[in-house]
Amino acid sequence: MRRLTVFNLVSLDGYFTGRDGDISWHNVDEEFKELAIAASNTGNTLLFGRVTYELMARFWPTPEAIRTDPIVARGMNRSEKIVFSRTLVKVEWNNTRLVKGDMLEEVRELKQGLGKDLTILGSGSIVSQLTQEGLIDEYNILLNPVVIGKGKTMFEGVKERISLKLMKTRVFGNGNVLLNYELVR
Numbered sequence: 001m002r003r004l005t006v007f008n009l010v011s012l013d014g015y016f017t018g019r020d021g022d023i024s025w026h027n028v029d030e031e032f033k034e035l036a037i038a039a040s041n042t043g044n045t046l047l048f049g050r051v052t053y054e055l056m057a058r059f060w061p062t063p064e065a066i067r068t069d070p071i072v073a074r075g076m077n078r079s080e081k082i083v084f085s086r087t088l089v090k091v092e093w094n095n096t097r098l099v100k101g102d103m104l105e106e107v108r109e110l111k112q113g114l115g116k117d118l119t120i121l122g123s124g125s126i127v128s129q130l131t132q133e134g135l136i137d138e139y140n141i142l143l144n145p146v147v148i149g150k151g152k153t154m155f156e157g158v159k160e161r162i163s164l165k166l167m168k169t170r171v172f173g174n175g176n177v178l179l180n181y182e183l184v185r
Contacts, residue, residue: 002111004047004118005138006127007039008154012143015151016124021051022151027144031172033069035142040075044119045110050085052122057093082110084126107135124154132158138182139164145175 008016009026017023028036048056059065060076081096084103091098099106107130110118120127120136130136164181171177 002113002115002117003137004107004111004120004130004135005044005140006120006136006154007140007142008122008124008127009142009144010154011146011148011151013147013149014153015148016122016154018148018151022148025144025146025148027146027174027176029172029174031174032142032176033072035178036069037071037075039119040072040079042075042119043079043116045080045082045116046076047107047118047120047123047126048081048083049123049126050083050088053081053083053085053088053091053093053096056121057091057096061093082106103129104133104135111135124152124156127154128157131155131162132160134162134183134185136183138167138180141179141181143177143179 009023009028010016011018011025018025056076060073065073065076077094079095081091081093082099083091083096084099084106086100088098088100103126107118120130127136163184165184167180167182169177169179
């Protein structure tokens with residue numbers, strides 16, 4: 001069975017995006033880039049909602065991304081990608097499949113199938129829906145030492161308590177803390 005993991009950066013006050021989707025507060029440095037290199041080259045299938053997909057697809061295939069971050073760009077561009085959207089008509093980023101139907105059923109089928117694990121990057125609306133259904137196995141939260149005051153949490157809409165178990169932590173030199181949680185079943 002394939003595992004489904006989330007990786008998101010979160011502010012100290014619990015937001016994964018600020019007002020109007022702002023992510024300029026993300027506290028990334030060379031240590032983060034090492035983490036991104038490792039994560040982008042796992043061969044996992046990447047799952048996105050429309051907003052995150054459009055953001056990623058505008059950057060990673062570009063000459064600028066390939067010049068400034070070649071290893072991550074290569075991993076992102078080679079990875080199989082699935083975008084869940086009812087409004088997108090087509091997807092153009094290579095190795096990307098558009099799913100317009102029942103996301104929950106699709107994810108259940110993906111988890112039962114063969115292949116590498118599944119990773120969600122960003123995509124808060126997907127995270128909240130899949131969390132509510134108990135379909136996410138692991139949460140990797142990079143806590144940024146910043147308070148942004150207002151934004152969107154990745155758990156918006158979750159109606160029931162979800163219990164998680166802290167598996168490990170990592171403190172970065174810039175004050176970020178990586179928290180790794182697993183779903184308690």
